[in-house]
Amino acid sequence: MTSSSLIKCVLLSIGAILLVTSSVDAQLSTTFYASKCPNVTAKVADVIKGWIKSDRQMGPALLRLYFHDCFVRGCDASVLLDGSQSEKQAAGNLNSLRGFNIIDDVKAKVEAMCPGVVSCADILALSAKEAMAAFGGITWTVTLGRRDGIVSSVTEGNSDLPPPFANFTQLVSMFAKKGLTMKDMVILSGAHTVGLTRCATMQSRLYSFSSLTPTDPTIEPSFATTLKKQCKQGDQNTIIKMDQSKTTDTWDFNFYSNVIKGKVVFQSDQALRTDSAAFQIVQAQNKAGGPFNSEFQAAMLKLGNIGVLTGNQGQIRKKCNKIN
Numbered sequence: 411m412t413s414s415s416l417i418k419c420v421l422l423s424i425g426a427i428l429l430v431t432s433s434v435d436a437q438l439s440t441t442f443y444a445s446k447c448p449n450v451t452a453k454v455a456d457v458i459k460g461w462i463k464s465d466r467q468m469g470p471a472l473l474r475l476y477f478h479d480c481f482v483r484g485c486d487a488s489v490l491l492d493g494s495q496s497e498k499q500a501a502g503n504l505n506s507l508r509g510f511n512i513i514d515d516v517k518a519k520v521e522a523m524c525p526g527v528v529s530c531a532d533i534l535a536l537s538a539k540e541a542m543a544a545f546g547g548i549t550w551t552v553t554l555g556r557r558d559g560i561v562s563s564v565t566e567g568n569s570d571l572p573p574p575f576a577n578f579t580q581l582v583s584m585f586a587k588k589g590l591t592m593k594d595m596v597i598l599s600g601a602h603t604v605g606l607t608r609c610a611t612m613q614s615r616l617y618s619f620s621s622l623t624p625t626d627p628t629i630e631p632s633f634a635t636t637l638k639k640q641c642k643q644g645d646q647n648t649i650i651k652m653d654q655s656k657t658t659d660t661w662d663f664n665f666y667s668n669v670i671k672g673k674v675v676f677q678s679d680q681a682l683r684t685d686s687a688a689f690q691i692v693q694a695q696n697k698a699g700g701p702f703n704s705e706f707q708a709a710m711l712k713l714g715n716i717g718v719l720t721g722n723q724g725q726i727r728k729k730c731n732k733i734n
């Protein structure tokens with residue numbers, strides 16, 4: 411190669427790298443609505459604060475709603491669409507996801523202020539963040555500019571949402587499918603330090619685990635007794651706290667000490683003990699002043715980028731539960 415063609419080649423490569431970097435950066439930004447709807451974040455924060463004041467436990471519920479949106483078809487608000495075959499009907503969502511009414515309320519108030527401008531996908535992203543900020547203990551950066559999808563599929567919901575009986579290998583591969591690492595999975599699972607679950611999700615773990623033992627032997631025995639007191643055999647409906655180690659739900663790193671002690675509600679939580687690299691991460695998170703919050707913030711930013719629609723893709727829905 412002559413020196414001039416070498417220079418040309420280097421310049422072209424730099425150009426290509428810059429192009430890729432800028433197109434990735436151009437996807438979402440924190441200032442996306444700065445001129446189009448400058449007060450959107452303040453408005454969402456205001457409306458959400460009111461809801462969390464009347465029921466603080468809706469903080470974790472909105473965080474989960476956002477996670478479930480991003481995991482199926484990307485963060486495109488497909489989880490909010492009504493329909494007999496929509497994601498709402500998927501096993502991990504039906505009779506389980508909460509907070510749709512809150513998103514509808516936020517959307518209506520934002521629409522009144524800036525009609526046709528802010529997507530339901532961004533409203534969900536902002537609401538989850540503001541809800542957990544109002545709940546207390548954690549906040550993260552939300553980048554904006556997502557557009558809303560027009561498809562929502564129960565089949566995709568069933569295949570892409572991790573079930574509570576997933577083993578470690580299944581969890582890693584389900585997160586990898588979304589571009590998230592094993593570490594992201596371990597860190598994001600820390601969200602189970604807050605929130606509620608229905609007794610339905612742990613019936614088999616407590617009462618019909620295998621032909622050899624009715625109760626999962628990895629549950630610490632006194633914890634199994636605590637759970638059985640609250641969730642009787644056959645009870646599908648009672649709702650209990652996932653972190654049983656405290657009376658008031660607070661954002662902390664308890665999830666990781668619960669994993670270490672065998673005091674977590676799901677097999678998928680307990681699975682984080684079954685791999686030595688994952689268990690090292692669990693142990694690193696289990697300390698005051700540890701890396702949990704900053705690593706959770708970074709992982710949330712990644713979660714919010716999954717499969718986003720931007721530019722002219724999708725639409726800006728007028729109502730979050732149906733396409734325009």
Ligand code: HEM
Binds near residue numbers: 471605
């Ligand atoms: C690693 C795979 C995961 C599995 C298998 C899983 C499974 C579950 C299940 C079964 C419930 C209880 C649902 C019910 O009883 O109706 C739940 C609740 C919850 N999950 Fe996860 N989850 C996972 C990851 C995550 C992630 C990544 C987040 C957020 C970043 C998250 C946030 C939550 C929250 C906040 C709740 C409580 C919701 C409420 O109070 O309404 N989960 N999860």
